[in-house]
Amino acid sequence: MDRLLLMLLVVSLQAGAAVGSSRALTALDLTRVTANVYSAIGETGPPTYDNGGHNNNLSLILTSLGVVVFNGGDSYMLANRLHLAIQQLTDLPVILVVNENGQGHSFLGNSYWCDQGVKLIAHRRAVEEMRHQGEQILKRMQSLNKEKAEGTYVAIPEHEFDEFYGIDMGGTMIELRSFGEAHSPGDISLWLPTERLLAIFPDTNVAAWIESFDAMASLKPELIIPGHGEPTDLATIRSTTQGYLQFLRGKIEEIIERDGDLADAYAIDQSGYSHLDTFKELAGKNAGRLFQTMEMESF
Numbered sequence: 001m002d003r004l005l006l007m008l009l010v011v012s013l014q015a016g017a018a019v020g021s022s023r024a025l026t027a028l029d030l031t032r033v034t035a036n037v038y039s040a041i042g043e044t045g046p047p048t049y050d051n052g053g054h055n056n057n058l059s060l061i062l063t064s065l066g067v068v069v070f071n072g073g074d075s076y077m078l079a080n081r082l083h084l085a086i087q088q089l090t091d092l093p094v095i096l097v098v099n100e101n102g103q104g105h106s107f108l109g110n111s112y113w114c115d116q117g118v119k120l121i122a123h124r125r126a127v128e129e130m131r132h133q134g135e136q137i138l139k140r141m142q143s144l145n146k147e148k149a150e151g152t153y154v155a156i157p158e159h160e161f162d163e164f165y166g167i168d169m170g171g172t173m174i175e176l177r178s179f180g181e182a183h184s185p186g187d188i189s190l191w192l193p194t195e196r197l198l199a200i201f202p203d204t205n206v207a208a209w210i211e212s213f214d215a216m217a218s219l220k221p222e223l224i225i226p227g228h229g230e231p232t233d234l235a236t237i238r239s240t241t242q243g244y245l246q247f248l249r250g251k252i253e254e255i256i257e258r259d260g261d262l263a264d265a266y267a268i269d270q271s272g273y274s275h276l277d278t279f280k281e282l283a284g285k286n287a288g289r290l291f292q293t294m295e296m297e298s299f
Helices: 003-009 076-089 110-115 124-149 206-217 234-257 262-266 279-298
Strands: 037-040 058-062 067-070 094-098 119-123 159-161 164-169 172-177 189-191
Touching: 037 076, 058 076, 067 076, 076 110, 076 124, 094 110, 110 119, 119 124, 124 159, 206 234, 234 262, 234 279, 262 279
Parallel strands: 067 094, 094 119, 119 159
Antiparallel strands: 037 058, 058 067, 164 172, 172 189
């Protein structure tokens, strides 16, 4: 048993005071996924002031030793609201928060959990992203959320790993796995033995993402809680994640082979995915970013 787990076992947690004592916070709604797994399902659109940055899933696992949270939330206040929901569910303390990656809605809520004495862990590359870009990410969130950003600061996880980290939570085995590069730096999955169009960012490695999906799928999960949207099965998420990436990459390969240009990429017919949230916002950008990346690779 390593030092992290030993420290986790002795953590005791008292309920944190809500940010802004004059403003009563409401608990987030939790969806029961399995007997001991719950998730606060975020909106599948972009972060807004109205949703308070809750556009990803904040999930939790109940174990005999305490609660493990997957994703810290986009702000101190949002994390506080998740904690209120957890306290309505169980008297067990939160003893570990896992950051899915280095995006703001995964780690900015660390500030709340850190103030409660909860241990934080993330992939090494995600931690690097937080160190180098954290303050800029925080400023963008503060500009969007205004007073809802109160109390938030950049809290860097004190524990990091590269490919695999296993935790025995009193008989509940939890595995943190990196399947390789994917959506954003330091992406990981938490493994226990509503759909939206995904976003391709400038630092997204699409080819590696496709391969990483196969590595994840080899575990044959019966149920998946994605970063965004409702819990679903492997076949569904394969279509809207790996299938979409393969479709778009194939179309851009055709454009490059015939010496097409960026305008051709933007004109790709992606209507087969138009039923997904954020289609209007992301379809063109995805095609443009992937074309530029693949064009550079072809030289």
